[in-house]
Amino acid sequence: xxxxxxxxxxxxxxxxxxxYCDAVNVGMRPDASQGDVAFIRSxxxxxxxxxxxxxxxQAAPIKHFQRYEEGFQTNFVLxxxxxxxxxxxxxxxEDIYTIMSALSSKIEVVNPVMSSTGVIGYRLPVxxxxxxxxxxxxYAKNSDAAARAIMxxxxxxxxxxxxxxxxxxxxxxxxAICKGAGMINPAMATMLCFVITDADVPKADMDALIKSAxxxxxxxxxxxxxxxxxxxxxxxxxxxxxxYNKEAFSEALNEMLFKLAMMILRDGEGANKLxxxxxxxxxxxxxxxxxxxxxxxxxxxxxALFGEDPNxxxxxxxxxxSGITCDDTTLTIHYDDLLIYSDTHRExxxxxxxxxxAIMKQEAFAVRCxxxxxxxxxxxxxxxxxxxxxxxxxxxxx
Amino acid sequence: xxxxxxxxxxxxxxxxxxxYCDAVNVGMRPDASQGDVAFIRSxxxxxxxxxxxxxxxQAAPIKHFQRYEEGFQTNFVLxxxxxxxxxxxxxxxEDIYTIMSALSSKIEVVNPVMSSTGVIGYRLPVxxxxxxxxxxxxYAKNSDAAARAIMxxxxxxxxxxxxxxxxxxxxxxxxAICKGAGMINPAMATMLCFVITDADVPKADMDALIKSAxxxxxxxxxxxxxxxxxxxxxxxxxxxxxxYNKEAFSEALNEMLFKLAMMILRDGEGANKLxxxxxxxxxxxxxxxxxxxxxxxxxxxxxALFGEDPNxxxxxxxxxxSGITCDDTTLTIHYDDLLIYSDTHRExxxxxxxxxxAIMKQEAFAVRCxxxxxxxxxxxxxxxxxxxxxxxxxxxxx
Numbered sequence: 001x002x003x004x005x006x007x008x009x010x011x012x013x014x015x016x017x018x019x020y021c022d023a024v025n026v027g028m029r030p031d032a033s034q035g036d037v038a039f040i041r042s043x044x045x046x047x048x049x050x051x052x053x054x055x056x057x058q059a060a061p062i063k064h065f066q067r068y069e070e071g072f073q074t075n076f077v078l079x080x081x082x083x084x085x086x087x088x089x090x091x092x093x094e095d096i097y098t099i100m101s102a103l104s105s106k107i108e109v110v111n112p113v114m115s116s117t118g119v120i121g122y123r124l125p126v127x128x129x130x131x132x133x134x135x136x137x138x139y140a141k142n143s144d145a146a147a148r149a150i151m152x153x154x155x156x157x158x159x160x161x162x163x164x165x166x167x168x169x170x171x172x173x174x175x176a177i178c179k180g181a182g183m184i185n186p187a188m189a190t191m192l193c194f195v196i197t198d199a200d201v202p203k204a205d206m207d208a209l210i211k212s213a214x215x216x217x218x219x220x221x222x223x224x225x226x227x228x229x230x231x232x233x234x235x236x237x238x239x240x241x242x243x244y245n246k247e248a249f250s251e252a253l254n255e256m257l258f259k260l261a262m263m264i265l266r267d268g269e270g271a272n273k274l275x276x277x278x279x280x281x282x283x284x285x286x287x288x289x290x291x292x293x294x295x296x297x298x299x300x301x302x303x304a305l306f307g308e309d310p311n312x313x314x315x316x317x318x319x320x321x322s323g324i325t326c327d328d329t330t331l332t333i334h335y336d337d338l339l340i341y342s343d344t345h346r347e348x349x350x351x352x353x354x355x356x357x358a359i360m361k362q363e364a365f366a367v368r369c370x371x372x373x374x375x376x377x378x379x380x381x382x383x384x385x386x387x388x389x390x391x392x393x394x395x396x397x398x
Numbered sequence: 399x400x401x402x403x404x405x406x407x408x409x410x411x412x413x414x415x416x417x418y419c420d421a422v423n424v425g426m427r428p429d430a431s432q433g434d435v436a437f438i439r440s441x442x443x444x445x446x447x448x449x450x451x452x453x454x455x456q457a458a459p460i461k462h463f464q465r466y467e468e469g470f471q472t473n474f475v476l477x478x479x480x481x482x483x484x485x486x487x488x489x490x491x492e493d494i495y496t497i498m499s500a501l502s503s504k505i506e507v508v509n510p511v512m513s514s515t516g517v518i519g520y521r522l523p524v525x526x527x528x529x530x531x532x533x534x535x536x537y538a539k540n541s542d543a544a545a546r547a548i549m550x551x552x553x554x555x556x557x558x559x560x561x562x563x564x565x566x567x568x569x570x571x572x573x574a575i576c577k578g579a580g581m582i583n584p585a586m587a588t589m590l591c592f593v594i595t596d597a598d599v600p601k602a603d604m605d606a607l608i609k610s611a612x613x614x615x616x617x618x619x620x621x622x623x624x625x626x627x628x629x630x631x632x633x634x635x636x637x638x639x640x641x642y643n644k645e646a647f648s649e650a651l652n653e654m655l656f657k658l659a660m661m662i663l664r665d666g667e668g669a670n671k672l673x674x675x676x677x678x679x680x681x682x683x684x685x686x687x688x689x690x691x692x693x694x695x696x697x698x699x700x701x702a703l704f705g706e707d708p709n710x711x712x713x714x715x716x717x718x719x720s721g722i723t724c725d726d727t728t729l730t731i732h733y734d735d736l737l738i739y740s741d742t743h744r745e746x747x748x749x750x751x752x753x754x755x756a757i758m759k760q761e762a763f764a765v766r767c768x769x770x771x772x773x774x775x776x777x778x779x780x781x782x783x784x785x786x787x788x789x790x791x792x793x794x795x796x
Contacts, residue, residue, distance in 0.1 A: 057718030087714050087726055120711025229715050313518025316485050317627050320455030328455055328485055
């Protein structure tokens with residue numbers, strides 16, 4: 001096992017050598033102090049890999065990305081908010097070609113890619129977006145502006161960076177900006193995440209690294225069980241430092257995406273609590289996963305969390321409804337370390353109920369269900385459901 | 399094809415010959431003017447069949463029912479609210495035997511069955527429940543009291559009756575009481591439904607009749623995607639009239655359960671709108687069903703309905719996320735008869751948007767999605783999600 005250290009850094013994308021970023025407001029977002037179009041640019045070509053939504057109606061920018069040859073490299077990512085360019089058909093892809101053609105007259109771009117988030121079903125305002133190219137500072141390192149420009153219902157920007165120092169004293173950086181607050185579900189979410197690194201990541205490692213990190217983070221969180229047309233986690237590696245260690249890079253990437261996923265969950269539309277649903281003792285990992293995801297998606301569980309009601313009946317009922325092998329005589333439920341249910345403790349006495357209330361009042365806690373049957377385990381992460389969620393989503397478009 | 403007529407009747411269970419019912423308050427429900435224990439009794443033995451929840455943690459009364467021999471007959475159903483007798487283990491079943499033993503000292507019962515709804519995880523208050531037996535009028539036909547006694551978060555009682563008149567002038571009756579408002583999902587719901595009939599339904603027909611009627615009604619509605627431990631649809635046939643015609647009975651039963659299912663949906667916790675999600679042109683009926691159920695369960699669709707926002711993007715995105723075969727160039731979406739989306743009408747112009755608002759302001763309307771791929775179709779029924787749902791479910795137990 002190699003020796004290395006991971007040090008968090010302030011300043012987001014600006015930490016990574018050879019990358020530039022900026023954002024401007026072109027009038028899609030009413031508040032002109034916040035950008036609505038952003039870019040991330042590398043001075044050299046990057047290896048690039050992405051994990052996209054499993055939604056069958058993938059947005060135009062995802063289809064556009066996939067039309068490049070397998071293993072292509074790029075030096076430019078353009079991102080816009082307020083319009084998802086989804087369900088726009090072939091014209092939505094043509095619009096991207098038009099935009100990229102305008103871009104290439106301003107700066108040298110190779111295989112530029114695009115990413116969009118916002119309302120579904122409307123063509124991109126091509127002229128507005130291309131107007132950004134006269135306003136961008138293509139040599140800026142304005143991570144804050146880029147992180148804020150990609151926000152939709154997010155209540156805070158999501159930006160992280162770290163330095164990884166290897167045993168031999170060499171180092172490299174990773175940084176990411178990310179957006180997402182609602183419509184979050186396993187199998188991705190309306191979330192965009194762009195990770196850049198100056199590590200010299202071999203093309204051969206890229207795909208497995210990004211997939212594995214997404215599986216352990218964004219694919220384990222649920223705000224509302226919906227899966228959007230635009231979800232994207234993208235990794236860009238320009239090799240600027242010439243340094244790399246797979247194990248260290250993988251740990252840094254996993255840690256970064258997990259932290260971003262928890263930030264999304266904390267920003268879940270109207271959410272106040274972050275809950276880990278740990279299922280153990282299942283007949284298989286798949287069954288554990290099914291139960292854990294069912295818990296993190298259940299409206300009745302989520303509203304009970306919001307009400308801070310230690311109603312373990314809804315937990316048990318949701319496990320039972322998930323269709324997995326289970327048995328009420330071997331099942332145990334804990335909130336953090338407090339026993340809430342077992343075969344011999346089926347009714348919650350006043351003392352334990354009081355302790356359960358105290359646990360549920362925390363901003364984060366664990367609901368731990370041991371099925372007592374096999375060795376399968378899985379943890380999913382969810383949040384409560386408040387009035388605010390309904391308000392945000394009833395009023396989102398209008 | 400036989401000739402028959404189905405006539406709706408006032409008065410619920412009281413219309414059916416040879417059945418009695420009553421309800422009393424034994425102190426489980428604070429409001430003493432509403433019962434919390436009810437019974438349905440037949441003066442002769444009934445064929446009985448039931449469809450139960452698919453939740454793996456079936457409540458004690460369901461397990462108790464299933465311990466009788468296949469094809470058993472009964473003359474007594476006892477129902478209580480406020481306590482589900484679920485996750486109570488073997489002791490929960492013992493409690494039922496204790497209760498039924500006390501009952502048998504008051505009135506002659508054969509294979510009595512029980513049904514419960516309410517909070518999960520607490521033993522039944524046996525003494526309170528058996529105190530009802532001294533208060534019941536076992537010869538009453540008090541359908542209103544019984545229908546109201548089984549309510550939980552229901553805002554109105556659900557009770558229907560009809561007379562079926564056959565070609566030869568003979569007739570029989572069906573009547574039902576039903577409860578359910580939230581936690582409603584395909585694969586049943588926290589709902590109880592008791593159908594009684596004086597038709598002479600052969601034992602051999604019972605199971606298929608009740609299953610088919612439940613599949614076309616309760617199994618197509620969704621309030622919140624949860625499936626309870628106690629769901630029960632029970633059919634009791636005492637043959638009192640000696641009359642029967644399978645086709646006529648089946649139609650009357652289907653019609654009755656469908657009406658009750660729509661009543662539950664209209665009473666969906668905090669719901670204001672009833673929406674039919676009609677999916678056609680799918681590769682198979684199974685795929686149509688998957689998409690229709692995904693639509694009726696989607697939080698984003700439900701909140702958009704509440705907001706009366708004709709945001710077809712959420713409809714399309716939910717279909718895409720359901721994992722079925724679909725293509726945005728063959729898909730069309732209508733709200734009632736108004737075209738909302740097609741390959742050539744991707745953007746909603748102001749005029750159609752105005753018409754769409756008008757449709758969404760109705761108490762009931764249809765979202766019709768034609769995938770344009772095959773012949774598969776399915777219709778699921780759902781409702782909107784309001785602040786009120788969150789409030790009811792955050793505060794339900796406490």
